Amino acid sequence: MRILSLLLLTIFIGAGCSSQKKADMTATEIEYTALSRGYYKKIVVHNQTVSVTNGRDTQAVESKIDDAKWDKIVTEFSKINPDSLSTLKAPTEKRTYDGAAIGNLKIVQNQKTYETSGFDNGFPPKEIEKLVNLLVDFTKE
Template identity: 25%
Template sequence: MKLSILSFILIFFAINDCSNQGQEDIESVSYKTYTRGSSSTYTITSEEIKLKSTGVQAKENSKAITKEQWEMITSEIKKIDTSKLEDLEAPTESRASDAAAHAELSLIIENSEFKSSTFDHENPPEALKPLVQAILRLAENVE
């Protein structure tokens, strides 16, 4: 009897691949900035970072990223409570008077999209600051 229970448990764990239990599948992260006449979107996946901008200086570029860069981005994402992402309040309101561009963060995790509320470009809510800074550091090499 004990042997059959042990066999059942081993088969159950083998079928369910417990090594990935509790880990979320992060597909991409996007950081979008926009003003009245232009926008820029930085989209990062495990393979590359893409920059797409509109307006007077419209362009579209991409660059491969390393496994280490992707792991840095995903480690910052895992520190964020995605269920409260849209409720995070911006520390400043300069975008309301056109003193700063609007910015928004979007995460695709396990086929679900999580969006932040808007905030001033380069001045995100405190919980998002490390991730936004990491995105902007990566983006410097694409532009």
């Protein structure tokens, strides 16, 4: 009987922790922007929806994110330490001479904003590369 009780307690605690992680993502907003003189793209992910803006004078197109893609985003997001975003180094410097648009990742979580310094669009820092690529995929659909 003790073993059964211990097993059930372990399952409930594990389930509670995993559902807490989902709850954290519902209060999290991830925003990726890429801009230059003639280019503007903004992707905002919040609560399993995505909003994509392709141009400064265009309206955002909002759509629902399917469960499989959402799980990938949650997985990649969980690997990121938001406090370290501002210290990430860009792997290339093309944006300094208009060779690439300036990319930026911003995370708003629990009313606190975390933001990267600028990096070349298409060449994010390795630590956030998979998450940025998942976000950019929404503009290709």
